[in-house]
Amino acid sequence: MKILILRTIAHNRIWEGIQPSCHYEELSYDIIKKWEPNIVEHPLNQISYGIGIYTHKYYSYGPPKAYSETPEEHHPSLLKLEPISANSIYYGEENSNPDNIKIAFSFIKKIFEVDQMKMISIDNLLIKEKMCELNINRIHTRFPSLCFTLDEGSVKNIFNNFSVRLP
Numbered sequence: 657m658k659i660l661i662l663r664t665i666a667h668n669r670i671w672e673g674i675q676p677s678c679h680y681e682e683l684s685y686d687i688i689k690k691w692e693p694n695i696v697e698h699p700l701n702q703i704s705y706g707i708g709i710y711t712h713k714y715y716s717y718g719p720p721k722a723y724s725e726t727p728e729e730h731h732p733s734l735l736k737l738e739p740i741s742a743n744s745i746y747y748g749e750e751n752s753n754p755d756n757i758k759i760a761f762s763f764i765k766k767i768f769e770v771d772q773m774k775m776i777s778i779d780n781l782l783i784k785e786k787m788c789e790l791n792i793n794r795i796h797t798r799f800p801s802l803c804f805t806l807d808e809g810s811v812k813n814i815f816n817n818f819s820v821r822l823p
Contacts, residue, residue: 658698658805660706660737660747661782662759664714665802668722671708671733673763677740681756684802688757691790691801696740696748696757703747704808705823706735706761711802712776730772734823735761759803769820781814782806 662678664670670678680688688695709732715723723729737747738760748759770778783800787793812822 657704657808658702659808659811660698660703660735660759660805661709661786661803661811662706662735662761663709663711663779663800663802664722665711665717666714666722669724669726669729671710671735671763672728673733676738676762677758677760679756679758680802681754683799685755685757687799687801688803691786692804695803695805696746696750696759698747698805699745700737700739700747701745703737703805705764706737706759707767707811708733708735708761709775709779709782710772711779715772728766730775731766731768732770732775732778733766734764736764737761757803767820767822770815770818774818778814778818781817782811785810785814 667678710729740746740749740758740760747761748757750757785806786801786804789806815822
């Protein structure tokens with residue numbers, strides 16, 4: 657099984673369950689396709705859940721500033737991936753006008769054991785793990801992908817290193 661990692665630098669409070677989906681456009685979408693060309697072709701039954709992360713840039717990105725200074729924005733979220741449309745077995749879809757990817761989810765809960773500093777550290781480790789999987793060096797990529805999958809065991813090991821047990 658896989659876990660979908662969803663990261664943001666600019667979507668205000670996106671992992672709080674206010675919105676039923678997120679989208680990534682243009683440059684972000686291009687990087688996602690390079691890191692994982694078939695990102696939306698994973699059926700829902702192959703992905704355990706998603707984890708929504710606010711990246712370190714989220715807290716300073718702008719103007720306008722995305723960070724609302726709410727307590728919820730200091731913790732990652734556990735997300736249930738949802739069908740992108742009524743009878744779909746997929747959680748996402750690609751669109752070509754404009755180039756973007758849309759991913760459907762619902763909020764399960766906040767991971768309160770992880771504060772902002774731990775979340776940023778975990779985020780860096782998740783990126784590093786994916787880059788190792790892809791056999792790419794940070795020097796060869798300008799920005800890390802904002803959306804990718806990792807093996808469930810790898811993600812749980814990273815969180816376990818911070819004394820956090822994922823379901």
